[in-house]
Amino acid sequence: MEHQETFDKVIGIIKPFVKNTDKLAGADENTRLLEDLGVNSARLVDIVLAFEDEFDIAIDDEAADRVRTLGDAVTVIREQQQ
Amino acid sequence: MEALARRDKRTLALQRRVSFLFYPIVAPTALFWARVIKRLSVRDADVVRARFAKLVEAEPGPILICSNHLTLLDTIILVWALAPLRSYIWHYSRFPWSVPEKANFSRTWFWRVASFLGKCVYVTRGGPREEVKRTLGKIAWLLESGELVSIFPEGGRSRTARVDTENFTYGVGQILQVVPGARVLCVYMRGQMQEGYTDYPHTGDVYSVDLKMLHPTTTATGLRGARDLATQIILELAAMETAYFDRERPGRPAGA
Numbered sequence: 001m002e003h004q005e006t007f008d009k010v011i012g013i014i015k016p017f018v019k020n021t022d023k024l025a026g027a028d029e030n031t032r033l034l035e036d037l038g039v040n041s042a043r044l045v046d047i048v049l050a051f052e053d054e055f056d057i058a059i060d061d062e063a064a065d066r067v068r069t070l071g072d073a074v075t076v077i078r079e080q081q082q
Numbered sequence: 083m084e085a086l087a088r089r090d091k092r093t094l095a096l097q098r099r100v101s102f103l104f105y106p107i108v109a110p111t112a113l114f115w116a117r118v119i120k121r122l123s124v125r126d127a128d129v130v131r132a133r134f135a136k137l138v139e140a141e142p143g144p145i146l147i148c149s150n151h152l153t154l155l156d157t158i159i160l161v162w163a164l165a166p167l168r169s170y171i172w173h174y175s176r177f178p179w180s181v182p183e184k185a186n187f188s189r190t191w192f193w194r195v196a197s198f199l200g201k202c203v204y205v206t207r208g209g210p211r212e213e214v215k216r217t218l219g220k221i222a223w224l225l226e227s228g229e230l231v232s233i234f235p236e237g238g239r240s241r242t243a244r245v246d247t248e249n250f251t252y253g254v255g256q257i258l259q260v261v262p263g264a265r266v267l268c269v270y271m272r273g274q275m276q277e278g279y280t281d282y283p284h285t286g287d288v289y290s291v292d293l294k295m296l297h298p299t300t301t302a303t304g305l306r307g308a309r310d311l312a313t314q315i316i317l318e319l320a321a322m323e324t325a326y327f328d329r330e331r332p333g334r335p336a337g338a
Contacts, residue, residue: 041208042237042251045305064305065211 003074006055010073013050017043029071051077086219094220097198098229102174104199109167112158121286122273124163130291134164137267137295138176144225144264147178148254148315149271150245150323151234154281157182157200160232160269163291178232179224181205181217207237207251214256222260233257235315243278245270245320254315255308258298266296266315270322274330290330292322 011027018024019038023031033039039047048064051057051073057080067073101108116122124130138145149160157180161167170177180197184204187193197204203224205217224231237251258264273287283289296318300310 040249042249045252045309049306049309061211061304 003078006074006077007070009054010051010070010077013054014039014047014070014073017047027070029069029074031070032068033070033073034068047073055081057081086216086223090216090220091223094203094224098174098201101177101199101201105171105174105177108199109170113162113167116158116162119285120283122159122283122289123287124159124289124291127163130163130293131165133293134267137293138230140295141265144228144261145230145267146225146254146257146261146264147230147232147267147269148235148319149232149269150319151236151239152243152272152276152279153239153283155283156234156271157232159271159283159289163271163289164269175229177201178230179203179221181221181231181233183207183238205253218256218260221257225257225261225264231257235312235319239279241279243276245316245323247316247320250312250316252305252308252312255311255313258311259303259307266298268294268296268315268318268322270319270326272323272326290326292326294318294322 007029011024014033014037015021015024017039019040020036023036023038027037031037033044033047034041044064044067048059048067052059055077057077059076059080063076063080067076147160149156153159161170161177165173165176179201181203182197182205184206187197187202188204203217203220206213221231233254235250235254236246237249237253240246254266258266269291271289271291273283273289275284275287296315298311298314300307300314302310
């Protein structure tokens with residue numbers, strides 16, 4: 001799967017959790033989930049589990065902790081796919 | 083789960099001892115505030131306390147108390163509602179440890195001392211993994227030592243004044259993962275005047291308290307398992323809330 005394709009899927013997965021939907025339209029790899037998109041910190045777990053389901057991967061706790069930006073999410077997913 | 087460091091065990095044991103020594107001062111002060119200053123009462127307190135004692139004594143093993151959360155002082159009301167304050171002198175393990183957010187309860191010396199004497203273990207929400215692990219280790223050690231621990235599984239006061247089944251945290255699930263087999267005592271408590279979430283209870287309020295023992299289980303592991311366990315507890319509290327509104331405020335469904 002291409003990098004951009006993964007990024008687009010990530011956007012689709014996090015969309016239901018995003019409060020600042022305006023920011024999502026112009027989101028890039030540096031966009032922060034909590035601060036920029038207004039995702040509730042308690043919902044990060046749901047997002048990580050949704051990544052696991054969508055990409056059929058397992059993300060351990062340490063890797064999950066690294067997910068702060070959209071770029072981090074793509075990196076973690078692609079690492080687990082390899 | 084790594085074993086808790088000996089230093090942490092010693093610190094907790096010391097905290098328990100000091101807390102016990104100051105209990106004859108702290109407990110009457112809290113009771114004075116609740117009964118005289120705030121004129122609070124617990125409906126059918128004797129029934130609630132007898133039921134609490136029966137549930138705790140029904141079988142051995144760790145017990146985690148999980149309550150809904152509407153005011154900053156719910157812990158005091160919870161402790162007072164579950165047993166006569168004098169009884170904790172004989173059963174000090176039943177005076178539950180609390181797990182408040184460090185940022186909220188360590189701002190001043192008063193709160194730091196009150197937290198220490200009130201058997202509190204600070205938690206930093208969203209803190210570094212090592213710190214979270216250490217806090218989990220402390221809670222696990224306390225539970226396995228026969229101490230009761232009380233937490234608010236929603237992760238904060240409900241902004242909707244109803245048990246929040248959408249935005250709760252999964253920390254309680256992580257605790258149950260490190261203390262498998264722990265029972266969960268769900269406590270739903272609410273003052274008659276409590277409409278929204280507030281800092282302090284309303285003066286003169288009368289609290290209803292409902293208890294139910296739960297044995298949460300899951301076959302899932304990791305984050306998924308924590309979510310599963312936490313969800314079972316939150317749904318039980320939500321069901322207790324629905325029962326409360328059906329019983330106490332017919333025509334005002336939970337969530338309205």
